[in-house]
Amino acid sequence: MIETIEVEIKGKKYQLSKGMTLEEIAKEFQKEYKYPILLAKVNNKLEELTNEVDENSKIEFCDLTTREANRTHISGLTYVLLYTIKKLFGEDANIFVQHSLDKGLYIETNFKLTETRMKNIKEGMKKIIEADMPIIKSTVDRAEAIKYFNSKNDKAKAGVMTYNTNSYITLYRLGNYYNYFYNLMPTSTGKVKDFDITIIKDNGFVLQFPTIYIPEKIPAYKHHPHMFEVFQECRDWAKIIGVSNSVDLNRVVSLGKINDLIRIDETLQSNRLLNLAREINKRKKDIKIVLIAGPSSSGKTTTSKKLCMYLESFGLHPKVLSMDDYFVEREDTPLDENGKPDYECLEAIDMKLFDKQIEDLLKGKTVTIPTYSFLVGKKEFNKEMTLGEEDILVIEGIHALDNKVLTNIPRAKKYKIYISALTELNLDDHNRVSTTDNRMLRRIIRDNRTRNNNVEHTLKSWDSVRRGEEKYIFPFQDDADFTFNSALIYEIGVLKTYVEPLLYSVPQDSPYYEEAKRLINFLRLFLPIPADVVPQDSILREFIGGSCFHE
Numbered sequence: 001m002i003e004t005i006e007v008e009i010k011g012k013k014y015q016l017s018k019g020m021t022l023e024e025i026a027k028e029f030q031k032e033y034k035y036p037i038l039l040a041k042v043n044n045k046l047e048e049l050t051n052e053v054d055e056n057s058k059i060e061f062c063d064l065t066t067r068e069a070n071r072t073h074i075s076g077l078t079y080v081l082l083y084t085i086k087k088l089f090g091e092d093a094n095i096f097v098q099h100s101l102d103k104g105l106y107i108e109t110n111f112k113l114t115e116t117r118m119k120n121i122k123e124g125m126k127k128i129i130e131a132d133m134p135i136i137k138s139t140v141d142r143a144e145a146i147k148y149f150n151s152k153n154d155k156a157k158a159g160v161m162t163y164n165t166n167s168y169i170t171l172y173r174l175g176n177y178y179n180y181f182y183n184l185m186p187t188s189t190g191k192v193k194d195f196d197i198t199i200i201k202d203n204g205f206v207l208q209f210p211t212i213y214i215p216e217k218i219p220a221y222k223h224h225p226h227m228f229e230v231f232q233e234c235r236d237w238a239k240i241i242g243v244s245n246s247v248d249l250n251r252v253v254s255l256g257k258i259n260d261l262i263r264i265d266e267t268l269q270s271n272r273l274l275n276l277a278r279e280i281n282k283r284k285k286d287i288k289i290v291l292i293a294g295p296s297s298s299g300k301t302t303t304s305k306k307l308c309m310y311l312e313s314f315g316l317h318p319k320v321l322s323m324d325d326y327f328v329e330r331e332d333t334p335l336d337e338n339g340k341p342d343y344e345c346l347e348a349i350d351m352k353l354f355d356k357q358i359e360d361l362l363k364g365k366t367v368t369i370p371t372y373s374f375l376v377g378k379k380e381f382n383k384e385m386t387l388g389e390e391d392i393l394v395i396e397g398i399h400a401l402d403n404k405v406l407t408n409i410p411r412a413k414k415y416k417i418y419i420s421a422l423t424e425l426n427l428d429d430h431n432r433v434s435t436t437d438n439r440m441l442r443r444i445i446r447d448n449r450t451r452n453n454n455v456e457h458t459l460k461s462w463d464s465v466r467r468g469e470e471k472y473i474f475p476f477q478d479d480a481d482f483t484f485n486s487a488l489i490y491e492i493g494v495l496k497t498y499v500e501p502l503l504y505s506v507p508q509d510s511p512y513y514e515e516a517k518r519l520i521n522f523l524r525l526f527l528p529i530p531a532d533v534v535p536q537d538s539i540l541r542e543f544i545g546g547s548c549f550h551e
Contacts, residue, residue, distance in 0.1 A: 008058045016053070023049035023187055026061055035215060036191045037061045038069040038076075039184060046514040049187045050137055064215040068184070068514070074105070075183040076192040077209055078430055079135065083174045084124040085109070088117075092153075097432045099231045099422065102222050104208035105432070106200065106231070118199045125195065132190030136173040145169040148178060156428035159247030160525060182431045182522065194218060200228075213470055226418070226483040234424035234485055237268065243489055246427045246525050253493060253527040262533050265489050269539070273303070276482055277310035280392070280415055284316060287415045288362055289393045293400035293476070294419035295469040297442040299486040299539035303419050304396045305549040306537060317390050323397025325370050326354045330377025344468030346399050350379070358395075359408055361387045398468070401476040418480035421487040427525060436466070437522065438487060441495045442543040448502055449545055455502050459512040486539050493529030498544050 003018040026037040041060040062069040098106045149158040196208040198221040308318040336342040366386040370379035426432045447453040506516035541547035
């Protein structure tokens with residue numbers, strides 16, 4: 001007699017055979033989804049489709065419109081790409097996943113690329129996807145995994161296994177090739193159909209794919225030269241000091257040399273800001289306004305204050321304004337498509353007042369500037385400001401680079417700075433550390449420390465924050481005169497000691513439990529780094545506390 005179980009899917013209940021795989025069930029419901037189902041949540045637990053269902057369950061299927069499935073799609077594509085390259089160019093051919101770039105991943109090869117080779121790679125990937133080859137999950141002894149990757153001369157992956165304390169490791173097999181991926185994987189190559197490739201240089205290209213913001217198509221690639229150059233500069237520096245991935249960082253920690261690395265990294269970042277201040281000083285006759293913008297948790301506040309300190313060392317007198325102080329009265333805040341207050345949009349700022357006051361300041365007038373009270377949702381006018389001959393106005397805000405801001409001021413008088421935590425450290429050759437994850441870890445710690453917000457509150461608001469960045473910040477990054485990377489090569493190890501205990505507070509029945517678990521598993525791949533040697537003027541102090549600029 002066949003045993004049955006009851007499952008709930010999209011609010012309806014079904015009787016199914018016990019032991020069916022999630023993939024078998026997904027096939028019955030795929031017609032209700034526009035994009036391929038890649039993962040499932042079973043009783044709030046995220047699972048790959050190979051798993052069997054053997055008890056009464058509530059099942060939610062995940063396609064490209066979810067972050068979880070989108071990560072799976074990217075990892076699956078990366079595996080298809082790697083497998084294709086090894087089939088075409090031999091076992092020693094390899095790729096190095098570097099960083100995100102224009103809704104894609106910038107990837108380098110250990111061999112020279114040509115347009116013909118790029119075309120062959122793309123066609124080879126399509127064939128593997130059309131063949132719908134299975135991606136088979138295997139659980140192996142950790143020592144065996146280390147031995148395997150050493151035999152393939154993949155020292156980075158063998159190193160990741162070395163610092164992984166689990167007795168067993170999950171690997172994935174495609175054809176006769178095994179690999180390790182940090183994210184959950186699709187069951188077959190046919191699930192990751194949508195991609196494109198754009199060559200950037202003779203050993204580098206961008207792998208593009210659908211995003212949760214534009215799942216229905218892949219937009220034409222747009223190069224971001226400033227961003228690309230900053231990433232390349234940081235990568236080159238990381239290679240010079242011998243810290244290119246999590247394994248290298250863990251080795252420095254285990255050898256007791258992390259204090260030296262922290263000092264070197266902090267000195268380098270300070271030098272970048274000093275050089276930026278020097279550049280602004282050279283153009284002080286023309287520049288009267290410095291505009292600073294960047295996504296959430298980029299360290300804009302510390303960077304602004306530190307930059308002002310360096311500007312003062314050149315004899316300039318910076319005066320700081322925050323666009324947040326120009327919010328409209330709370331009852332006048334525009335509503336988003338869900339009828340909720342949209343604090344991220346430009347219309348949430350009193351632009352008429354902002355433009356008029358900046359214009360008056362540049363004319364030498366004394367202006368009574370506002371301070372926004374978030375407690376009562378109103379502007380309070382209690383501070384006067386006048387710009388002197390040697391004064392320079394430093395304005396910080398998420399909309400500071402928007403072309404619709406200060407249109408009455410000539411572009412030559414404005415110097416625009418874009419700040420983001422552009423993480424240059426990866427786990428290994430094929431698994432990157434997401435810049436978004438880095439910023440999210442920073443924000444979880446700061447929200448808990450300064451606003452008493454728990455992890456669930458931060459994770460709940462993160463989607464809204466990210467959508468605001470996509471609409472109001474990222475489109476203007478190319479107009480910046482300078483792009484500043486606020487990421488520190490050692491910071492994940494420090495953030496781990498603060499954020500890991502907080503992540504364990506998320507209960508199993510929370511809709512954010514799986515995200516918290518994913519971050520915990522990610523942090524396990526890094527050794528903890530004590531914060532004792534982190535200087536008081538470090539950007540990291542803005543989040544972990546102890547900053548000389550904030551406390």
